Amino acid sequence: xxxxxxxxxxxxxxxxxxxDRISRGLSVxxxxxxxxxxxxxxxxxxxxxxxxxKAQMRAFLSSLTCTPGGKHAYLRASRTFYNWAIEEExxxxxxxxxxxxxxxxxxxxxxxxxxxxxxxxxxxxxIQRLVITLLADTGIRRSELAxxxxxxxxxxxRTIRIIGKGKKRRVVKFGDVTASYLTSWIETRGSxxxxxxxxxxxxxxxxxxxxxxxxxxxxxx
Numbered sequence: 001x002x003x004x005x006x007x008x009x010x011x012x013x014x015x016x017x018x019x020d021r022i023s024r025g026l027s028v029x030x031x032x033x034x035x036x037x038x039x040x041x042x043x044x045x046x047x048x049x050x051x052x053x054k055a056q057m058r059a060f061l062s063s064l065t066c067t068p069g070g071k072h073a074y075l076r077a078s079r080t081f082y083n084w085a086i087e088e089e090x091x092x093x094x095x096x097x098x099x100x101x102x103x104x105x106x107x108x109x110x111x112x113x114x115x116x117x118x119x120x121x122x123x124x125x126x127i128q129r130l131v132i133t134l135l136a137d138t139g140i141r142r143s144e145l146a147x148x149x150x151x152x153x154x155x156x157x158r159t160i161r162i163i164g165k166g167k168k169r170r171v172v173k174f175g176d177v178t179a180s181y182l183t184s185w186i187e188t189r190g191s192x193x194x195x196x197x198x199x200x201x202x203x204x205x206x207x208x209x210x211x212x213x214x215x216x217x218x219x220x221x
Contacts, residue, residue, distance in 0.1 A: 013050055014038045017084050025167045029143075037077035049081070050090055057095040072101040111136075115216050122214045127196060130181045131206055138172040140164075143200040150189050153182065 017038070021031055038049075044060050045052055057078065064071050075096060082094035111119075116136055123129040134145060144162050152161040158179055159171045174182070189195065196203070204219070211218035 013085065013090065014042065014081070016088075017081050020084060027165070030165075033073075034077050034080070037074055038081055041074060041078055050085060052095045054095045054097065054099065057099060061099070061101065068101055068103045072103050075099065075101050111216065118214055119210055119216060119218060122210060126181065126185055127198070128206055128210060130178070130185055131196070131203060132210070133178040133181055134174065137174040137178045138162075140172055142203045146194075146196060146198060146200045146203055148195040150186055150193050150195055153186070153195070155179065155183065155186075 014035075018031060018035055021034060041060070042049060044063070045056060047053075047056060061071050061074060064074065079094065079096040082091065082096050085091045086094060116132070119132050120129055123132065131145065134140070138160065140160075140162055141164070144164055147163065148160060154160075157173075158175070159173050162170050162172055164170060185195075198206070207218045210216075
């Protein structure tokens with residue numbers, strides 16, 4: 001079938017899909033993920049996206065030389081796109097239906113209480129100590145931590161309002177040690193200021209530096 005977008009500005013199904021994702025408030029990173037992978041999918045397939053068959057999708061995934069994780073990323077982006085196309089009644093069946101990519105399980109490591117203590121002891125700045133204790137207490141992501149503002153914190157209930165993936169909101173709690181570090185830190189910040197004043201990559205760099213200094217595998221996970 002010919003593609004006819006419900007948005008008169010869009011003549012490309014991928015751009016119509018991207019417009020839909022933007023309207024749903026997805027993050028810039030998520031939008032880039034869909035745009036990049038679907039652009040590569042368009043180049044790799046030998047037919048327009050909306051007439052792709054399951055056999056063509058299988059052949060495309062098999063032809064990829066990337067890791068299973070990379071193939072799975074292609075499949076995730078494709079599956080979401082085709083599910084949207086079904087909802088919009090552009091196609092009846094997704095070419096991704098019942099297709100899967102086996103991804104090896106990743107071993108997740110944890111830190112002991114003693115190792116967390118070593119990390120805190122190795123910190124030589126207030127922001128390092130605050131990052132370590134906040135991550136340990138709350139389990140929030142790096143990007144979520146970087147986006148926290150002072151106004152999101154309620155010291156009386158020891159909670160922080162978080163906006164996560166898909167703009168979903170939740171509340172996390174922190175303990176006594178983190179509360180003491182926060183109290184000292186917030187005294188130097190304005191009520192509407194970003195709590196840390198660094199980006200997600202800045203949090204990552206801080207953790208990498210601590211890991212090198214202590215020999216402890218140190219990241220937000």
